[in-house]
Amino acid sequence: MDALDVLLIxxxxESALFEQILLHSSNNVLATCVTSNEELQAYxxxxxxxxxxxxxxTEVVTPELFPRSLARSPHMQGTFLLALVYSPDQLHSAYRAGYHFVLTVEYTRATYYAISALVQLVQERWTLRQQLLHMEEALHAARQVELQxxxxxxxxxxxxxxxxxxxxxxxxxxxxxxxxxLRTISPSYDVDFAQLELAARLYAIGRLQLGDAELRLPVARDGVPTTYGCSRVPESAAEALEALTEYPQTRRILMTMYENCDGTGFPHRLQGWQIPVGARILRVVVEYAELLWRDxxxxxxxxxxLQQLSHRIYDQRIVLLLDEYLAMTDSSNTDRLLLPLRVEHLVPGMVVGRDVVTVAGHKLVxxxxxxEASHIERIRNHHSLxxxxGAVYVLRTWDS
Structure with a gap:
């Protein structure tokens, strides 16, 4: 480990004597005394x-301002500041100025021993900080390997x-x-965005063990593995990401991505709330995208x-939100005919453009x-509990 550099201003x-005390306080201390501003700046x-x-x-620096000036230097972060004072007033001023420790000087052995003991404590602190820096460098290197x-x-x-x-x-x-x-609707739907994003980037990583012919097939048809090789896709994804210790939720999302809401999926036959929210989301968006670009x-x-298989395979609430997302991003004439409204803005005579579903999955309309007035009353009563x-989508069949 690097030696501890101690600077005495x-x-x-008596400063030469202080310097000798510091040098003898430990075998791994390098003490230097400066007596001018030029020496200080060079050091x-x-x-x-x-x-x-x-x-x-000292007249080399202004003691009351020195900690503040040192804080402006990023490479001086972590430096321990010790003030040597000669009166109670100076002691209070030093602590207010930002020194980590203040010692009242009396020219006795006790003062020198106190300085020696403090330097040893600072050295231990410095050693721990150096170890932490080395660990952070190793962690950064490991993360770079993970990214590669x-x-x-x-x-x-x-x-x-x-x-x-x-x-x-x-x-x-x-x-x-x-x-x-989902997060704005209920805290129970909280998902780590970084882990979900990585799962979306590597959605098909478990399929790399399949042959070329199987790669052109969907992993599951009607919630059932298309082939035996496809049934191994979740485990293969988890094995491929086993080394990524920083992303445990990503592995779990890909491991449970093909579980069905009714408990007939694979590999563990989880159902409903047992399936992580991220896995339920990824299943819906990936299979929708594959229907477009693969099929x-x-x-x-x-x-x-997707709507036909809601409840049984897919989470109906997520399918509904996907529909809302598509309406927001799609500029087709059909989508421009739909107007999103808040519950309190509904009036009789409006035509519902999409099913009205609650967070718990109940279809209201x-x-x-x-x-009619009875429909609106039912929606508002449920909405309070x-x-x-999402929004309530109605057709633009009137001036809006």
């Missing part, structure tokens, strides 16, 4: 002392699965939007397929319903 005749330009001792009667590994996995995925760049891009954007909307469906057809998921 003092012009007193600070060349070294980063772990401890600076300031004599309150993630980049390699992405390139492999893009090479073997032609549609994966488009699917991953759409999944990242839509999954994060849906996760944010050639147009957006309404792909969304209709079906698409195409002409709202079980909020409506």
């Amino acid at each position: 003092s012009e007193r005749q 600070l330009a060349a070294k980063h002392p772990g401890c600076i001792i300031v004599d309150w009667q 590994w993630i980049s390699v996995l992405e390139r492999l995925m893009y090479q073997r699965i032609p549609e994966s760049p488009m699917v991953a891009h759409f999944s990242r954007q839509s999954a994060l939007w849906i996760a944010e909307r 050639g469906y147009d957006p309404p057809q792909a969304l209709s397929i 079906a698409q195409g319903t002409v709202l 079980d909020p409506v998921l």
Whole structure:
């Protein structure tokens, strides 16, 4: 470990004796005494002392202002400041100025021993700080290796699965939007955005163990693995990311991505709330995107397929939010016919453009319903206890 550099700022005749005490306080201490501003500036330009001792009667610096000026130097962060004072008033002034420790000087052995003991404590502190810095450097290097590994996995995925760049891009954007909307609805839907984003980037990493023919097939049809190799996709994804210790939720999302809401999925047959929210979100957005870019469906057809399998395979609330996300990002004429409204703005005669569903998954009003006073009262009563998921979409059949 590096030696502790101790700087003593003092012009007193006793400073040489202080310097000797510091040198003998430990085998791993380098003590230097400066008596002029030029010496001080030259020293600070060349070294980063772990401890600076300031004599309150020095004229090299202004003791009251020295800690503040030192704080403006980023490379001086972590330096221990010790003030040597000669009266109670100076002691209070030194603590107010920002010194870490203040010692009243009496020319006795006790003073020198106190300084020696303090320097040893500072040395232990300095050693721990150096160890922490080395650990942070090692952690940074490990994270760089993780980022390189993630980049390699992405390139492999893009090479073997032609549609994966488009699917991953759409999944990242839509999954994060849906996760944010769910978070505003209820704290129980909290998802780590960074872990979810990485899961979306590597959504197909578990498929790299499949042959070329199987790669063109969906992992699951109607909630059931398409082939035996596809049934191993979740475990393969978890194994591929085992070395990424910083992303445990990403591994869990990919491990449980193909669980069905009714408990018939794989690999562990989890159901409903047992499936992580991130996995439920990713399943919906990835399979919607694959229907577009792999299977050639147009957006309404792909969304209709997901809606038909809601409750049984997909979380209906997430499918509904995907529909809202698509309406927000799509500029088609159909979407421009829909007007999102808050519950309190509904009036009789409006035509519901999409199913009105609550956070708990209850469908209050079906698409195409002409709202009557009883419908609106039912929606508002439920909304006070079980909020409506997203906005209420109505057709623009009147001036708005």
